[in-house]
Amino acid sequence: LAERSRLPRHKVCGEFLSPEIERELELLGVWREFQGASPARIRRLGLHFGSRSKFARLQEHAWGLSRYAFDDLLWRRAFALGAERAVAPADSAQVLASGRDAPQAPRGGRLFGFKTHFEGPQDDAVELFFFNGIYVGVSSIEGGRTNVCGLGPEDYLGRFAFDYDRVIQECAPLRSRLAPLTRVMEWLSTGPLEYRQRFFDALPGVYRAGDALSFVDPFTGSGLLVAVRTGAMAGRAAARRFEAEAYLEQARRSLRKPFAVSAILREVVASGWAERLVGIAPSRLLFALTRPR
Numbered sequence: 001l002a003e004r005s006r007l008p009r010h011k012v013c014g015e016f017l018s019p020e021i022e023r024e025l026e027l028l029g030v031w032r033e034f035q036g037a038s039p040a041r042i043r044r045l046g047l048h049f050g051s052r053s054k055f056a057r058l059q060e061h062a063w064g065l066s067r068y069a070f071d072d073l074l075w076r077r078a079f080a081l082g083a084e085r086a087v088a089p090a091d092s093a094q095v096l097a098s099g100r101d102a103p104q105a106p107r108g109g110r111l112f113g114f115k116t117h118f119e120g121p122q123d124d125a126v127e128l129f130f131f132n133g134i135y136v137g138v139s140s141i142e143g144g145r146t147n148v149c150g151l152g153p154e155d156y157l158g159r160f161a162f163d164y165d166r167v168i169q170e171c172a173p174l175r176s177r178l179a180p181l182t183r184v185m186e187w188l189s190t191g192p193l194e195y196r197q198r199f200f201d202a203l204p205g206v207y208r209a210g211d212a213l214s215f216v217d218p219f220t221g222s223g224l225l226v227a228v229r230t231g232a233m234a235g236r237a238a239a240r241r242f243e244a245e246a247y248l249e250q251a252r253r254s255l256r257k258p259f260a261v262s263a264i265l266r267e268v269v270a271s272g273w274a275e276r277l278v279g280i281a282p283s284r285l286l287f288a289l290t291r292p293r
């Protein structure tokens, strides 16, 4: 494993894991460790567009676990199975799981992500707040904490000098959701980010996985599931020396649905129709549609 940063560490992420993660973690032999990290159970989905809100019960419950804990348990599992830390990537077949590349967007129109943890009363919903071109996700994680993670355009964030405590005050439903909580960590920032989907082409002998393979909009909450699933698929393909092209087609098929749905959702949010549509479209349907097959 070639990893350039020190782990474990906090990361800008909604820390929301969809229900299908259970099967993937069982296959990797870490489901017990995952449970041992005491993830929060998430049973409801709440969507807030401007002043309109909608809640739905999830058919299966999802999970909230910090990236600090989640990345650490996968990292440890790899070493328990015999992985070694490499200084540089090997020349032979490689799984490329290096995450997103920074987009080449011009200054002013770029997007940045931010996140922190709060402590205080927890609940069992993952809530998404959309306002002024920003979205913020709020959900419980382990240890009595609540993760707050957002994504927004730099011109808007710049008006607040990237002071995220002030940004979150701009949305009344978010303000009241966080009122009983206390921030217990500095804000983390990341970016610039892309807010679109892409799927990379095959390179001979290289098996891309996770965000290095595809990037789906963060608010669909399936990035971690896709990363774990395609990471395992890429590992098997590399070990058996599959054609990289055949592997890519298999991965593409498994990701087709969330890609198509997230494109529609992005248009809906960008067009300003979201506030009206949230009264009509069942949140549970949106959640179901954004899952990889």
Ligand SMILES: Cc1cc2nc3c(=O)[nH]c(=O)nc-3n(C[C@H](O)[C@H](O)[C@H](O)COP(=O)(O)OP(=O)(O)OC[C@H]3O[C@@H](n4cnc5c(N)ncnc54)[C@H](O)[C@@H]3O)c2cc1C
Binding pocket: 002, 003, 004, 005, 012, 013, 014, 015, 016, 017, 018, 097, 098, 099, 100, 113, 114, 149, 150, 151, 193, 209, 210, 211, 212, 218, 221, 222, 223, 224, 225, 227
């Ligand atoms: C704001 C935001 C919120 C999100 N919220 C959620 C959510 O709630 N739920 C969800 O499922 N998904 C969410 N996502 C998406 C999710 O974070 C990603 O899909 C996921 O992290 C992809 O995992 P990955 O392993 O492919 O990449 P990463 O998690 O980015 O890991 C890549 C690793 O590669 C290392 N690396 C990079 N280059 C090199 C190099 N040259 N040499 C060695 N090491 C290198 C990095 O240090 C890093 O550790 C969110 C994304 C954003 C931006």
